[in-house]
Amino acid sequence: MTPITDSHCHLDFPDFDGAQAEFVARAAEAGVHRMVTICTKLRQADQVRAIAEAHAPVYWAAGTHPMSAGDEPMVSVDEILALTAHPKMVGIGETGLDYHYSRNSMDAQQDSLRIHMEACRQSGLPLIIHSRDADEDMARILTEEHANGAFDCVMHCFSSSAALAQTALGLGFYLSMSGITAFKKSSELRDIFAAAPLDRILVETDSPYLAPPPHRGKRNEPAFVAHTARAAAETFGLSYEDFAKQTEENFARLFRKAA
Template identity: 75%
Template structure:
């Protein structure tokens, strides 16, 4: 574990910097992230009508990249995404992923059919753009595994299971398809032993880290507003899970992010 003034670099692969929780505070948020070693952040647009505001954040802050899609919990109340519209967004140099999209039957099972339609549209955009798909999955493991596998058989695509907190079977299917699992603060919660076991059984080459800020702050900040700097707390838990020192785990997750989010890695290399 390093206490150097220059901590190992890591990436917050999923946060929501456009949410009201951060209004007027982004300069400080990003400074604290950088000081903690979090040198890149992917901020996620969950409603396509908000894309201009999310894009503006990425354009204004060098360490920030972005992705956009229709969150499954909003699928019933938002216009259906169109493949061509998502592909047009992908032309932006800092637009690096499709989503988040997925299935959430915990609160919104009544819109399951529309969620599935939206998911398949986002998958097609990932297939055609070559950008990774960003998946939200909750209480929908069976349908999630089936649709991801069906569409991958039609045409391959890359994918991250963001904030993975589903069961071992969905993790198995995702890993067999070549997808990545992202650790959020949930994996650091004391009662998440079963989830940590799922991560520990996965290849370290398929692990990313994230905050999902402003949600799901890891200990010692649990119950407070999350922010990208706290990715480091989750990453330290990940290092322990894989029996690696923090610098090694950080380097591996960086390599994983660069492999999956190749557009962000290329942008960084050219900067």
């Protein structure tokens, strides 16, 4: 079975409580040999790190999610850098902008995002971006900050505009395909991905959210990234094996510490 990576999941969420070993084993049965579990609040870093330490296929990343930026203490570059010393801590985020649910904290989100970007520059680890209903500000900040000093980045669970995709790709960033891209009504989103360079594509679950068909509406889990990848392979006119091999190369290039 061709191995594949779930580049973004949340194994510390209550949906997986006490059963992480079961979900990691199910992922392995589906060919998912590696996954990155994401810490969304730095005060929860210890429990996310512990999951990665307990399971060989699991790596982790940490940051302040934009929906929490207005409520959590503002993170510092040094706080993030202290976490990057861990051998299985492979990325910074998710951070970003979410004006859909948290428009009242726009300023805090932007400040937090820029801090995470600086931590990426200093650590060399890639940035993991969440962006929703904030395309204009996101494109502006990505462009401004990249001009101030380069960093690597993935637009996780990308479902924004073609314009934002082009901005991100033009900066050398990556786009990640979630279960949304396998939904029947997501043809416009699939077109955006189909126009992107294949060597800039990752796949993810964002589990426990956004389960792809045939599990839509149920709890998502890392094993299901194989379903998303099969649908994605069709978008690019590839076999599952060829698509999986390419996304593995892409993941290793971006998340060098996990490779």
